[in-house]
Amino acid sequence: MSSTSSTSSTSSMSALPLTLRDSTTMLRRNLLHARRYPSLTLNILLTPIVLLLLFVYVFGGVMSAGIGGGGADRSEYIAYLVPGILLMTIGATPAGTAVSVSMDMTEGIIARFRTMAIHRGSVLIGHMVGSVLQALISVVLVGAVAVAIGFRSTDATALEWLAAFGLLALVSVAFTWIAVGMGLASPNPEAASNNALPLIILPFISSAFVPIDAMPGWFQPVAEYQPFTPAIETLRGLLLGTEIGHSGWLTVIWSVGLTALGYWWSRSLFDRDPK
Amino acid sequence: MTKTAPHPPHPHPHAITAKHLHKAYGAKTILDGIDLTVPTGTVFSLLGPNGAGKTTAVKILSTLITADAGDLHVGGHNLATDAQAVRAAIGVTGQFSAVDGLITGEENMLLMADLHHLPRSEGRRTAAELLERFDLTEAAKKPASTYSGGMRRRLDIAMTLVGSPRIIFLDEPTTGLDPRSRHTMWRIIRELVTTGVTVFLTTQYLEEADQLADRIAVLHDGRIAAEGSAEELKRLIPGGHVRLRFTDPDAYRAAASRLREAVRDDEALTLQLPSDGSQRELRAVLDLLDSAGVEADELTVHTPDLDDVFFALTADTTTGTPRRSTQPSKETVR
Numbered sequence: 001m002s003s004t005s006s007t008s009s010t011s012s013m014s015a016l017p018l019t020l021r022d023s024t025t026m027l028r029r030n031l032l033h034a035r036r037y038p039s040l041t042l043n044i045l046l047t048p049i050v051l052l053l054l055f056v057y058v059f060g061g062v063m064s065a066g067i068g069g070g071g072a073d074r075s076e077y078i079a080y081l082v083p084g085i086l087l088m089t090i091g092a093t094p095a096g097t098a099v100s101v102s103m104d105m106t107e108g109i110i111a112r113f114r115t116m117a118i119h120r121g122s123v124l125i126g127h128m129v130g131s132v133l134q135a136l137i138s139v140v141l142v143g144a145v146a147v148a149i150g151f152r153s154t155d156a157t158a159l160e161w162l163a164a165f166g167l168l169a170l171v172s173v174a175f176t177w178i179a180v181g182m183g184l185a186s187p188n189p190e191a192a193s194n195n196a197l198p199l200i201i202l203p204f205i206s207s208a209f210v211p212i213d214a215m216p217g218w219f220q221p222v223a224e225y226q227p228f229t230p231a232i233e234t235l236r237g238l239l240l241g242t243e244i245g246h247s248g249w250l251t252v253i254w255s256v257g258l259t260a261l262g263y264w265w266s267r268s269l270f271d272r273d274p275k
Numbered sequence: 276m277t278k279t280a281p282h283p284p285h286p287h288p289h290a291i292t293a294k295h296l297h298k299a300y301g302a303k304t305i306l307d308g309i310d311l312t313v314p315t316g317t318v319f320s321l322l323g324p325n326g327a328g329k330t331t332a333v334k335i336l337s338t339l340i341t342a343d344a345g346d347l348h349v350g351g352h353n354l355a356t357d358a359q360a361v362r363a364a365i366g367v368t369g370q371f372s373a374v375d376g377l378i379t380g381e382e383n384m385l386l387m388a389d390l391h392h393l394p395r396s397e398g399r400r401t402a403a404e405l406l407e408r409f410d411l412t413e414a415a416k417k418p419a420s421t422y423s424g425g426m427r428r429r430l431d432i433a434m435t436l437v438g439s440p441r442i443i444f445l446d447e448p449t450t451g452l453d454p455r456s457r458h459t460m461w462r463i464i465r466e467l468v469t470t471g472v473t474v475f476l477t478t479q480y481l482e483e484a485d486q487l488a489d490r491i492a493v494l495h496d497g498r499i500a501a502e503g504s505a506e507e508l509k510r511l512i513p514g515g516h517v518r519l520r521f522t523d524p525d526a527y528r529a530a531a532s533r534l535r536e537a538v539r540d541d542e543a544l545t546l547q548l549p550s551d552g553s554q555r556e557l558r559a560v561l562d563l564l565d566s567a568g569v570e571a572d573e574l575t576v577h578t579p580d581l582d583d584v585f586f587a588l589t590a591d592t593t594t595g596t597p598r599r600s601t602q603p604s605k606e607t608v609r
Contacts, residue, residue: 025389033377036418109383112373112434115337117363118390273340 015119022119026126033100034134044096045138048089049145055081055209056149075150082146083235084208087228089142090172091203093135094179095196101127101183102192111274124266127183128176135172136165153239164238167251171231174255175199177262184269203228227254287351290315290442290473291336296345298331305331307497308345313490315441318464318474320488322481322585327494329477330370333446336475337367350442366440370447372427373434376420380411380430383419387437405433409463425456432463442473449483461486481585493588500588508584510551515578517550517560519571526569533567534560552576 034041060074104110104127113123143151156164179196186192205219206228212220223229230250237244291313298306305328313319321329334340336349338358347354350364367373374383384406388398406412409429414422419430428448435443445464449457464487468474478484484491485505492502501508519537521527521544530546531539537546550556557576564571 021392022390025386028389029375029378029386032382036377107375108369108371108373109375111339111369111371112367113390114339115362115365115367116390116438117359 019119019122019125022122023125023129026122027129028126030126030130031133034130040096040100041134044093044134045141047092048085048138048142051088052081052085052142052145053149055085078146078149078151079154079240080211080236081209082143082151083239084203084206084232085146086139086142086168087171087206087232087235088203088208089138090135090168091175091199091228093131093138093172094175095193095199096134097127097131097176097179098183098186098192098196098199099189100131101180102186102189105184106188114274120271121267124180124184124270127180128173131176131179132169132172135176136169139165139168155241156239160238164235167231167234167238170255171227171251174227174258174262177259177266179262181262181265181269184266202226203232207232227251227258230254288315289313289348290317290350291319291475292346292348293336294346296332296335296347297343298328298335298340299343304497306335306342309494309497309499311492311499313473313475315473316468316471317489318468318476318487320484320491321475321477321494322479322484322491323477323494324479328497329479329494330446332494333367333369333444333475333477337365337444338362339367364440365442365444366435366438367444368428368431368435368446368448369444370450372431374419374422374427374430377418379416380406380419380422381415383430383434384415384437387434391438393437401437405436409433425452425459428452428456428460429463432460436467440472442475443467445474445476447477447479449478449480457483493585495588501584509579511584511587515549515551516576517548517552517557518573518575518577519546519548519560519564520544520573520575521546521569522572526571529567529569530564530571533563533569550576552578 056074056078060077101124104123110123114120119125153161179199182195182199183192186195205223206226207223208228212223212229215223230247231254233242233247234244234251236242237247289312291311293309293311295308295310296306297304297308309332311319311321311332321332323329331340335342336347336354338354338361342354349361352360352364354361374380375386378386381402384402385398388402391398393401403412406415409432411426411430411433414426419427422430432445432448448464449460452460461483464474464476474487476484476487489504490502491505491508493500493508501511503511519530519534521530524544527541527544527546531537534546534548537548539546548560550560
């Protein structure tokens, strides 16, 4: 009889603490993986830093010509570029998430998790939170590099800094859930890597590197009506004091919508019978 | 003991019941309406060749995949409506190792302890005890991906035991193991049973079912071809006999004239008598030999083993009732 006491304590727990507890356990597992096998993390971290340096020092001279009517210098381009690079960092991490989720699904232990009386979504929530933490750490590091090469916020208050960080976290959660779904929908890690490509491409076709006005007319709607552009514009507004307009609300709506969609998609994929 | 009381006592009399379990993938029927009953505290073995549907049955009963049809109960809970309660009662060690290869054996165990919501100190103690019991203490700090097949399988079972499940599914637990690891695994399974745990075991090794199982069901083409204890299954097919070998031709002829029903092999000087191998039948044979004043140089008793049963039951593609003597047992006359 004493041996059943552990299971009865499980059933007496209400749903939310169970979700929280199991997800925390799964998160610990994911962080352990990331710590033991840091190559994927490093790869994700280095890409935005390389891009930042590349755009500032190699393309910067030419690119800045498109800013502020052509008279901008390099430091102005840095100011323009950094918010985009920060969001690109947020966008690059989910691409890794898709691959690691897909890889994890091939592991036998996932079948074990499915036959245990744990919160069903906890494996996925663990992946999501682990990736978001990773993305935010990356953002801090990329931000530090940006500051080191001359990025300065013009007038951001502490509250605006906080809001900027919150915005990055919100966008990160949204794209990570989509990436978790992509990882689950992919038959293997290679396919997951391909499927996640749009997440990497999307920032390039936003206002991250050049203003939308400088793009061909037919392409402008594509760049304008995608989630990265309002997020980047909001971040610019918070850090550099430019006009935010509707971008703030648009970003929140995009993020909440993508989060809901990504979570629903991931859960329904995970709840299907495994092959 | 297996009789159902009006109010079922707390330990359900049947750990697992399945009625008309059906599962198909597209047009291919995997399980064609099988019935299973496993009394609590017993070892039940599902025996069958590769592709017979054993793993599918385990996956369904352990809540991993859903059945197309069937009235299924595990630990007294309905699989279709209360899968989470079933999960709280079971432990599963699948055919493919269900350990996290990226982390150490100890970390795998602590992961299980956390998922079973054991308090931290209890989790550590349970993990250490099980690692010790399965002879993994030395390897505890190494990544599970570096383990040998036998070690990984032991870790797998140790992880399954963390929550003290009352019903354990073992899908081909010794496939791919060397003989020593296999015997270790058998010992582990026997120890489990002494604690009152119900074990649902699949295997393609007849010896394994014979060694471990109280009841055996032979699965063939998605149907139960036969079910019973190992002894009952062996009785299903003919082939039991006593063989007498002589070196002296005179003794041989004397014995042959006495044992009329014996099949003679004049060249090898052997006689073969149908027999169930019971003491009474053996004594009758010996008495006859004594009364004739002859002595056989060698007497061997052959009872059909599960191999004979298995081949007889699964030899043909025909389903349903086992066909008799599709293959003679291996020591009959040629």
